[in-house]
Amino acid sequence: MRLTLFATARDAADSLARHVVAFVREKPDLVLGLPTGRTPIRFYRELVRQARAGAVDLGRLVTFNLDEFLGVGPRHRGSYRFYMERHFFRQIGLPGDRANFLDGMASDPRGECERYERAIAAFGGIDIQILGIGGNGHIGFNEPGSWLEVRTHIVELRPETRRANALLFDGDPVRVPREALSMGVGTILGARRILMLATGKEKARAVAKMVRGPLTTDVPASLLQLHADVEVLLDAAAASRLDRA
Numbered sequence: 001m002r003l004t005l006f007a008t009a010r011d012a013a014d015s016l017a018r019h020v021v022a023f024v025r026e027k028p029d030l031v032l033g034l035p036t037g038r039t040p041i042r043f044y045r046e047l048v049r050q051a052r053a054g055a056v057d058l059g060r061l062v063t064f065n066l067d068e069f070l071g072v073g074p075r076h077r078g079s080y081r082f083y084m085e086r087h088f089f090r091q092i093g094l095p096g097d098r099a100n101f102l103d104g105m106a107s108d109p110r111g112e113c114e115r116y117e118r119a120i121a122a123f124g125g126i127d128i129q130i131l132g133i134g135g136n137g138h139i140g141f142n143e144p145g146s147w148l149e150v151r152t153h154i155v156e157l158r159p160e161t162r163r164a165n166a167l168l169f170d171g172d173p174v175r176v177p178r179e180a181l182s183m184g185v186g187t188i189l190g191a192r193r194i195l196m197l198a199t200g201k202e203k204a205r206a207v208a209k210m211v212r213g214p215l216t217t218d219v220p221a222s223l224l225q226l227h228a229d230v231e232v233l234l235d236a237a238a239a240s241r242l243d244r245a
């Protein structure tokens, strides 16, 4: 795992955007795995800015989002699809058929997970997976626990994750769905390259465990140590516990 440290969260996000711009220039039809959450908002903003300035053409990208709430449709303001349209896709005008999502309203969620795995494979796999990290060490919606499902699957969200997402559901954690669909850790590890953006002091403990701790399903992000090409972009706050792990 390579760690790159930045003074501020903004510097880290802007650097991530520059990385992605450089990769897209090399391969315009890049297959990009994408996260949601508060952390990457600045990253998307900067990517959009660069695209609008003509620095890069994002119109041929293929994207796969990591996860989606179960029972929430694309037009629901809490859905990750809504987030992506708002922060990224609508801004760059990416054709709808190039942006892949798990369907939170699928009548057969298990079948939907299998479809997603097949779709990723049909595009030749994910070139670059962008990740955040949960304060509890989750990646995607792979929550800490005694075991993990490897491929895309249905997950039960932990209370802390529902609390962390409450703002998307009128500030009420009870209204956050109990379940979600998520790429599995095996799906994530299948990406050729992984770039993680982690900022803020509430991520410091999880980051330290991910980087220095033992491999354990209790900290799903620690399994990223198994991947040969992971870069973690950190601000000073998120890096603040690395010497204490």
Ligand code: PGA
Residues within 6 Å of the ligand: 035, 036, 037, 038, 039, 040, 131, 132, 133, 134, 135, 138, 139, 140
């Ligand atoms: P956050 O979410 O960016 O909103 O903190 C990150 C995550 O849970 O992966």
